[in-house]
Amino acid sequence: MNSSTVPRRPRWRSLALLALCLTPLLWPLQHLAEHYYRSELVSQNRQTLDLYVANLLGTLHRYETLPQILNDLPVLRDTLLMPQSLNNVDKANHLLRDIAQQTGADVMYLMNTNGRTLAASNWDQRDSFVGRNFAFRPYFNEAMAGKLGRFFGLGTTSAKRGYFFAGAVHDGDQVIGVLVIKVDLDHTETLWGKTPEQLLLTDQNGVVILTSRPDWRFRATRPLTNAEKQSIVSVQTYPTNDPLPLRLDEQAWLTQTQQIDEIGWSVNILAPRALIDRPVRTVVAVGAAALLVLISLLGIMMQRRRHYLDRIAFEAKARRELEMRVIERTSDLEGLNSRLRQEVLEREQAQQELVRAQDELVQAGKLSALGTMSASISHELNQPLAAIRSYAENAEVLLDHQRTDDARGNLKLISELTGRMASIIAHLRAFARRDRHAPESVALQPALDDALALLAKRRRAMDVELIRDLPAATLWVQAGETRLRQVLGNLLANALDALTEKGPPRKLWLSAETSAEGVNLYIRDNGPGFSAEALARAREPFFTTKTRTQGLGLGLAICDTLMRALGGELLFANHPDGGALLTLRLRAGASGVNLQPPEDLSA
Numbered sequence: 001m002n003s004s005t006v007p008r009r010p011r012w013r014s015l016a017l018l019a020l021c022l023t024p025l026l027w028p029l030q031h032l033a034e035h036y037y038r039s040e041l042v043s044q045n046r047q048t049l050d051l052y053v054a055n056l057l058g059t060l061h062r063y064e065t066l067p068q069i070l071n072d073l074p075v076l077r078d079t080l081l082m083p084q085s086l087n088n089v090d091k092a093n094h095l096l097r098d099i100a101q102q103t104g105a106d107v108m109y110l111m112n113t114n115g116r117t118l119a120a121s122n123w124d125q126r127d128s129f130v131g132r133n134f135a136f137r138p139y140f141n142e143a144m145a146g147k148l149g150r151f152f153g154l155g156t157t158s159a160k161r162g163y164f165f166a167g168a169v170h171d172g173d174q175v176i177g178v179l180v181i182k183v184d185l186d187h188t189e190t191l192w193g194k195t196p197e198q199l200l201l202t203d204q205n206g207v208v209i210l211t212s213r214p215d216w217r218f219r220a221t222r223p224l225t226n227a228e229k230q231s232i233v234s235v236q237t238y239p240t241n242d243p244l245p246l247r248l249d250e251q252a253w254l255t256q257t258q259q260i261d262e263i264g265w266s267v268n269i270l271a272p273r274a275l276i277d278r279p280v281r282t283v284v285a286v287g288a289a290a291l292l293v294l295i296s297l298l299g300i301m302m303q304r305r306r307h308y309l310d311r312i313a314f315e316a317k318a319r320r321e322l323e324m325r326v327i328e329r330t331s332d333l334e335g336l337n338s339r340l341r342q343e344v345l346e347r348e349q350a351q352q353e354l355v356r357a358q359d360e361l362v363q364a365g366k367l368s369a370l371g372t373m374s375a376s377i378s379h380e381l382n383q384p385l386a387a388i389r390s391y392a393e394n395a396e397v398l399l400d401h402q403r404t405d406d407a408r409g410n411l412k413l414i415s416e417l418t419g420r421m422a423s424i425i426a427h428l429r430a431f432a433r434r435d436r437h438a439p440e441s442v443a444l445q446p447a448l449d450d451a452l453a454l455l456a457k458r459r460r461a462m463d464v465e466l467i468r469d470l471p472a473a474t475l476w477v478q479a480g481e482t483r484l485r486q487v488l489g490n491l492l493a494n495a496l497d498a499l500t501e502k503g504p505p506r507k508l509w510l511s512a513e514t515s516a517e518g519v520n521l522y523i524r525d526n527g528p529g530f531s532a533e534a535l536a537r538a539r540e541p542f543f544t545t546k547t548r549t550q551g552l553g554l555g556l557a558i559c560d561t562l563m564r565a566l567g568g569e570l571l572f573a574n575h576p577d578g579g580a581l582l583t584l585r586l587r588a589g590a591s592g593v594n595l596q597p598p599e600d601l602s603a
């Protein structure tokens, strides 16, 4: 159990450690992303810058040659030579306006050698240059010196930024005046549009002259030298003589610069760093998220693997435990088995001994019963003998009366009775011997009739009323023919014995019923019934309440033994209305036709 729970925490800790170790990977990612986005931005801005510079130079170049081309115009020369001629001036004004309109120049004007403006394209406007002196502008002196005058500056009357080109007008070799063309640069600023990138154009003084941010305009990007300051004051380049410094946060802007050497300007594009930072942050965030997902997946995988290992370990443990238990149980079972085998052996031996002892006991019991029985032989034989005597006496009387047929009948009965006596003796012998005949199907009523016939004479002499309540259909019981007659004869004789002890009316009831177990035969008399002692001891051999001469106390003992041997039962009781009630419980037999006793007792 410990092995599965303890490593959990360190695993999560190692994951956190892994995350910490992998985090620096985000730095090169950021670096790469920054590099990528920066180069993208730079190349894009480079193009913009090139375009802008080309555009600016194109604009300037367009006007650069104009003074040289125009300074030969006769109207201009005439005006310079005869400035008092209003006609000349008017012509010059119109000409300059027409050319300015055609070329797109802002203003064109003509100055005499003193720097005074004689004619201008805007002569008819409120901010007309006519009459004004621009000798302080550097381009004037340059033009007067025969060079192309160039100058950037804020118009002193128009307050518009412009680029001035100036060229000398000659009369022969003599310079008689200067022609100036002013190009409007304000519009190049408006071309820039509303992009996040900002335009910053500085002149040779480092002062911002064109920019997409109005608050940067005319700010100095670097400290000005004294000479520069003086020149600014003298030529009035800017609206102020002391430009304020422009403080830009270097970190916030990504600057790209292109120098325009011919005019000493530099064009800058300032891209806010946020343009790079934002996508870089996104990339880093995505990277971090991916890393997180990766680590989470790794964690989940590790957890699953650990669960899997845990489960395998658990199952292996369970299997081992099961195997151990099986081994234990098997050894238990083996022990138990050997004990059982031992016990079985002992039991078998005991059984054998028991069987032997039982055999001996049975034999001993039988011998003792035989001893008992031999004493009763005379008793058992007394009844048939008495019957034989009575039949013999009868036969004598019948012969005396010449009734030979009846006498023969009696003799036949005598012969039958002797046969029965022989069978009783044989039966007793058989009883003493081990073998018993298997019970067979015997008809109850005929056996009862036979037993009654043997006692008929005595019954009549005693005037005993016989009440028969037997079913008409033959009742088949499991018994031996002879043994059943023997039992019935005994019981009936006992009933008659009991009835002698009582005055009339004497009654004998015979009834039978079939039950689930078999057939019950009831023999009841209205004699004195069993005494309490007799009820308890009637089964004992030699128990008798009769005088010695009359009874041996063996009848019920033999009946009981025989009945049990037949699988039946003999019950003694007293009837509630008085008298004895004997119940013979017999097993039902298969109905058959065998009315003759086949029982072989000769053996």
Ligand code: ADP
Pocket (backbone or CB within 6 Å): 494, 495, 496, 497, 498, 525, 527, 528, 529, 530, 531, 534, 538, 543, 544, 545, 546, 550, 551, 552, 553, 554, 555, 556, 557, 580
């Ligand atoms: P014996 O007839 O020789 O006495 P039994 O074994 O047949 O021997 O009977 C034992 C005793 O059971 C009798 O002595 C008698 O007291 C009692 N007994 C048997 N049958 C009856 C009966 N029908 N009524 C009253 N007592 C009986």
